[in-house]
Amino acid sequence: MSTAVCTNPSLASLPASARTTTAAAVPPAVRRGAWQIAPGEAMSLKARTASMLRVRQGRVWVTADAGTAAPSEDLVLAPGESLAVPAGQRIVMEAWDGYGATYSWDPAA
Numbered sequence: 001m002s003t004a005v006c007t008n009p010s011l012a013s014l015p016a017s018a019r020t021t022t023a024a025a026v027p028p029a030v031r032r033g034a035w036q037i038a039p040g041e042a043m044s045l046k047a048r049t050a051s052m053l054r055v056r057q058g059r060v061w062v063t064a065d066a067g068t069a070a071p072s073e074d075l076v077l078a079p080g081e082s083l084a085v086p087a088g089q090r091i092v093m094e095a096w097d098g099y100g101a102t103y104s105w106d107p108a109a
Contacts, residue, residue: 034056034102034103034104035102035103035104035105036100036101036102036103037060037093037094037095037100037101037102037103038095038100039095039097039098039099039100040094040095040098041094041095042092042093042094043092043093043094044090044091044092045085045090045091045093045105046088046089046090046091047085047086047087047088047089047090047091048087049087049107049108050084050085050086050087050107050108051084051085051087051105051106051107051108052082052083052084052085052104052105052106052107052108052109053077053082053083053085053091053093053103053104053105054081054082054103054104054105054106055077055078055079055080055081055082055101055102055103056079056102056103056104057079057101057102058079058095058096058097058099058100058101058102059076059077059078059079059095059096059097059101060076060077060093060094060095060096060101060103061074061075061076061093061094061095061096062074062075062076062077062083062091062092062093063075063091063092063093064085064089064090064091065089065090065091076096084108085108
């Protein structure tokens with residue numbers, strides 16, 4: 001499994017000299033509070049409360065754990081698409097292609 005990097009809070013904690021260099025290397029969508037997953041990496045997320053996965057850049061391949069109510073299903077989400085993840089649901093996702101992806105994970109509205 002991969003580590004996802006949330007750069008929004010971490011950039012603020014860096015000294016100003018490092019922030020300029022780091023910010024230039026981080027895509028704009030990531031600097032606005034999104035997360036990034038590198039090409040070839042996979043990660044597992046479990047929703048503590050009802051959540052919304054939104055793809056901002058790239059594409060992600062998502063598989064939800066099978067449950068008694070629904071079988072497991074593979075989905076590919078493109079930029080602008082989202083997936084509602086119920087509380088307690090675990091998903092596994094990875095970047096669909098060789099470019100990585102940027103996404104946000106927010107409470108469901």
